Amino acid sequence: MQTDAQTTASGSTPATYTSFVALGDSFTEGMSDLLPDGTYRGWADLLAARLAARAEPGQDFRYANLAVRGKLIRQISEDQVDVAAAMGADLITLVGGLNDVLRPKCDVDAVCAALESSVERLAPACEQLVLMRSPARRGPVAARFLPRMEQLYAFLDDLAARHGALVVDLHGAEVLGDQRMWGDDRLHLTAEGHRRVAEAVWQTLGLPPESDWTVGLPPAVRPGWAARRTADARFTRQHLLPWIARRLTGRSSGDGRPAKRPDLLPYAPLPSSED
Template identity: 45%
Template sequence: MTGQWFVRYVAIGDSQTEGLHDGDERSGYRGWADRLAEHLSELNPRLRYANLAVRGSLARQVRAGQLPAALELGPDLVTVCAGMNDVIRPRFDADRVCGELDEVVAALAARGVRVVITTFPDIGKLMPIARRLVPRVIALNAGIRESAARHGATLVDAFPHAAIADQRLYSADRLHANAEGHARIAAAVAHALELPGFDDGWTAPLAPAPPRPWWSNARTEVSWLGGCVGPWIGRGLLGASSGNRRTAKRPLLAPVAVRGDRELSGR
């Protein structure tokens, strides 16, 4: 099925798919899945789109909660992006997490759904302090690739592309993409779906950044440690989630309003 004929698109996952930091709490988050839905709607105005992603979701929560809701909507396209919240938890079992995601892909594929699943970038380049977690990301990505091959899902493999680990595509917390980053992810999925007008330009590196003095870099690191890492560690120790008491932003299939802006189209 080519992209212009998708009529029911459902996105499942965590905060990245919800769209954090592409917009804000007051005006609402846009995110790569919304942007992809806009691209699809330009090709087929009959498209209906739902986004079931909830920030903080673990792979098991996506499988147990979001998957059944997605299947009830009868989608012909589902994007799956989950697992990073598992990676950053104190205890991580790659086999278990990959097994949860494999069940998601298997269940969707068994219904004849076109599934797109993504790997994750090298977080060691985004956050040098997180380099010890890179083997976890590698193990998660390996399981995602195997699942995609096993069930015939479309794979967007972000890890090999250095551009996707460029800090300039991320918000201040270095976990969530900014508007330009979300546009790139949307372009990557559009390219994987072979939508007209999209190519591998999403892999192109950004222009070299001007050098910064050491004291400016040090100040940025201290600010990030205090403002982002501290609260994240605190939630992890308490077993809390940023998604507590939150629900999906688009729980039902609905038409897509195409934005007029094209400065971050990702093309």
């Protein structure tokens, strides 16, 4: 349940959320925001830590993260949505569909139908549902699939309006398309990218901003030819070829992998994980 706390400068009183459930794929799992122990942090963990810090004294903040890398929207709808709805959290975030539209063959109408089914079950089960226009690394791959993404995001906007959900427009943020915001696999945001996403969601919830998450990076210094070729070869060897192999064999990076944080439990991260 939400309670009132901390009046903002505009005079409005933002909600204090006491529980948060995140649904999705690798983006919500936190790849590639790698911690020293080999686990991933990501924007959802960062957001949970900040929300936990706003909890009233003596009140436990609870957090679950059901995300599993590689999942398509149908799998998210089937495996995560009803579990999340049953938890009765104040805040739920749902991000999915980008894995679908980036595949060579994709029925965008089917993706939208699965998204709609998910929202219809989640919206009544929480105080606030948050959806996102997922970010994309600027380049030829994103450009190729842009019509699909635009169709998906237009549907998402309409869906949110019908169900009282908030939409965080990450795709429209120029800085999140900057190639320097993306990890070596060129599929997942860096730690700085995840930090900005957490701030974007925070502000969309009407909470006091801590930074301008849309501000651009300093001018880029283009690497030399040899450095670019070396990076391309490393990317092909470490990421592209394994991805192709999984596609050819019908496997996913998330096969057999459990949810990141499957239970809605008290969340009090160590200071080192809140930075």
